Amino acid sequence: MTVYEALNWASSFLEERQLEPPAAEWFMRHHLDVTRTELLLRYRDPLEEDVWNRFKNDVHAYANGIPVQHLTGYEEFYGRRFTVNSDVLIPRPETEELVLAILQKKQALFSDRAIQIADIGTGSGAIAITLALEAENSKVYATDISERALVVAKQNAENLHAHIEFFQGDLLQPFIEKKQRLDVIVSNPPYIPLHEESDLAVHVREHEPHLALFGGEDGYVLYRRLIEELPNVVQPKALVGFEVGMGQGETVRKLLQTAFPRATTEVRDDINGKDRIVLAYGDMSL
Incomplete structure (x- = not known):
């Protein structure tokens, strides 16, 4: 043959x-x-x-029903190979667009001065590692509530020679506890509403971690919690970037605008024309 x-x-x-x-x-x-x-x-x-x-x-x-990436053991993201398994969400091409948006806006806001970036709910580490390797003069942190996910993320960081400080903890709590302020916060949190579970492909529903998929009954639980915690960790001038599910962009933008009325907020579509990225930046003082 x-x-x-x-x-x-x-x-x-x-x-x-x-x-x-x-x-x-x-x-x-x-x-x-x-x-x-x-x-x-x-x-x-x-x-x-x-x-x-x-x-x-x-x-x-x-x-x-087993995902391709679980059979091969990896997925490509931003031109690099990341180890993945059933403990982490498989990186999607759309998330590369979130990374690109953060890199572009970071340059506009902070030029080349040293800044601190945190990836919240890092999973495989794809966002944090890419930012650490692409964003000059940046100290990058990453958190995840899942200890097993952090094992994968740390292995990817080691394989790709990225210098990242990892914390196990719930959303922004590790930084709140340390009273640490950050310039850039980025997150691709779980955002699928629970009632849509049966609509998911079997490769996703039965093989990717539910902890990384579902955002409560309406899909916004993690966004609300993150935005509630943000004032405790953002610098007066900062950048926040979220990935969102289709149709969620304007709701998440309004949540950020209400929390930070002085900031500029925007929704960006992905390459397929779907709302995918929500940014808040500039004056984040209350």
Whole structure:
């Protein structure tokens, strides 16, 4: 069997089950350890039996509901490879846009002066690690209530040579307890309403941590709690950035505007035109 024939079988197998055919290519690239271009050049190559067996097993496992990233063990984020497992949320491409927004606004607000950044609910560490590697003159902190998530985040930081100080704790409590003030606070908190659980794909519902998915009955519980705690930790001039679910942007923006009436607030759409990022910045004094 050639690489092309194996991919053709897998794509048809997945299409019949209304699953994403591109997963076949992801698995093949993983098992051959090649780029997409290299894969195309190897289409007519014979596939070794052990590779075919591992590839076939992964395709069947994916069809049974296990996420691709849990089978390969990683996900790409901002051009870097992050280890993921069932203890952390799989990083999404939309979150890269939150990181980019923070980097752009950070430069505009603080230029190149040294600042302190905190990623709240860090999960795999994707946001914190990317900011630590991309934002010059920044000291980056990361928190998570899950000890098991922090194990993954710390391993990713070590693998990617990012210098981050991690804290286990609930939202902003580690900084409140230390009476520490921060220039930038960023978070991708759980925001899916509980009543939407049954609508989620099985790959998400049964294999990603519910602690990182659900934001209470209406999806806003964590935003309210974060915004309530923010005055205790933000500097008078600061930047706050949240990722939100589709349709949540204006509600979260109003919560921030009410809490910080002097600040500028805005909602930004993602590349698909969906409200995805909410920012508050400038004068955060009360």
